[in-house]
Amino acid sequence: MAKPPEPIEEILPQAVYVLDAEVKEVVKIGPPPPKVKAAPGATSTGQKTAAQTVKLTVKRVLKGDSVKELTVEKPEAGYALTTGNHGPFLIDSSNTILGRYGPDSWSFERIEKALKAKA
């Protein structure tokens, strides 16, 4: 995708959970999205990867109810998850991972600062 992540201030209000978590298992992978036609060597083509259903092991809850494990949906996006991937996960009310790059969208520091500002 190669666009920068969305501003955290726009996404945080949609998050029911903000978790420090790790991908325990990739449960399901959806159909591949349409291929984007692009010139050889081009970047920022907007190609997306298939949606995934993943099980997260939660280490820490920064926002939301206490939870140890959560099965969530990774939408079609410019990133993909594998077992062991970790970081901050923002999850909305339909259990979908928010942020253009999932756990690589924003640092814990940035998220915690935004949470504090919101409070």
Place this chain on the structure above:
Amino acid sequence: MPISINDRKLATLYARFEKQKQTNPNLKLGQEQVLQLLAEVGDRWGSSAAKVLEQLKKPGLTQAQQIDIVKKGMAEGEKKDLAKIVDQGSIPLESAAKDFINAVLGRGAPTPTPGPTPGPTPNPGTAGLAITGDQKNGLSGVAKAGATIEAINISAAPGGRLHMDDTMEIGKADASGKFTNVKLTGDMAVHEGDLIRMRARNADGTTSDWVTVKAHGVEAKDTRNAVVALFRIGMTDAGNGKVAVENINSSRQVSEPGAKLQFTNKRTGEKAVVTIDETGNFPKNFTLGGKPGDSFSVAASDGANNTNFATAVGNVTVPGGTPGTGDLVPDPALHKDELNSDGSPKFSKVRFTGPLFVDGVNYEDVQQGQLGDCYFPSAIASIAKQSPEAIQNLIKDNGDGTYTVTFKQKDWATGKFKDVPVKVDGDLYARSYGGALYGRSANSSDPKRMELWFPLVEKAYAQWKGSYNAIGNGGASNDVFEAVLGREGDDLYVSGSNKDAVWNQLVKSLDAKSPVSAGTYGEDQEAKYTNTGVYADHSYSVVGYEKSGTERYVVLRNPWGESEPAGNGANDGIFKLKLDEFTKLYQNLMFVH
């Protein structure tokens, strides 16, 4: 009467021979001259004419082997040029030389034309090729036993530097002549509706005729429109209110065969549609109504996508005319992602009045906004790092609230780069709560303080190319290098096996104060980037290199101005990678000559 040769280099060489004939009327083209001509025909990406000539002159080479070398780089247009030299040339050929060229042209031993033959037991002919079934799992068919199957995706090729004959080997026919589910990969990967050009190379060195297949069964729907190489569209004043349109590099495609291109004269509103021919070129003598200085919006359709030509690819301007290109032009439209379903904009514009430069030009001034144009800010930051004076020369404050950004465009009439001035004002799309939406610099949330040079250069580029949508769906940094510096861009594919070549190129460029950028992999390789701090399908500025003992490091900058691998100090987007790691995560280097 001199013959008309389309390939520029071949034409130059032949003109030299014609000049020699003026002083030597008995001149006949012999083996030496023919080898020189064939070297020009046989050159291809990564193998210059000089290199091909060296190969052709290698002692002990048979004529069949020489023909094979030439054919590897011979495009359809060049083949036609060669035929002209034999049939209509002003300089006679020695008999052996004529036979040699005829053999290259396949006139001595014609091959059958089997084409795609449906049915369970296709017959490829004595040296033919037949494709069977759909392409759900790849390409299958029949050729001569043991033949190598070569193919190129001519729907994907126009945007690159490939000829239609620059095939890759994708498989081999078995002892019965069958090949099954062979695939094109990488940039050439096949999508629904793509045109795949194939041939079989037999064990004896002969080749089948070309067969073109329209891929079906690969995906549910054809969603990729025809690629248009705008940079190959040359326009010249033909007089009488007409503009001649040509592919300035006819040995490479302007678009895929059969694609329809609509040209709209932005001054008169007149529209014209042209169909790209089987060689990927415009039909001969194609003209449009217009005059020097006119700008044409170009839209394309492959017959399945954009059939109403609603989405433009970009603009092409006829060189010359009055200096109308310097007039203030309307602001570029938003990217389609920032439009509501009824087409109305989600964001409005704010007048930014900050300084053009704060403490001069600094590459860290460049911050990519919410636009898929990473190739642009990464290229501009690279230029700002290597030659800040080029940025100072690029944009001028007119003192009246407007700024003129002067890009470079190759003038195909003279072969030189010419200036394209674009005048813009300080109106930029902004978020409701403040801050520039697209390209920005520090203090972006304050319209009176944000440093303006980068956002305005991006705005002018969007204006020149048609809209933010026209530049915000991917591209290549070397095109931006050309547009700013007026120097030819190039690229080098990165892999673990050419580490030294990659290192040498980036050291050479950076030492010469030339900009370099590097692109990561996209399609199907995103998973390897998660948690690395490097992002897929993204372009980075290469801002330096370091050596520590035997270890070599590449210093990079994320055009977001943040987000980088851990352990690289402040989160400013600047980080270094070991060369080994760099060659795993990056797929190309882009630079200028």
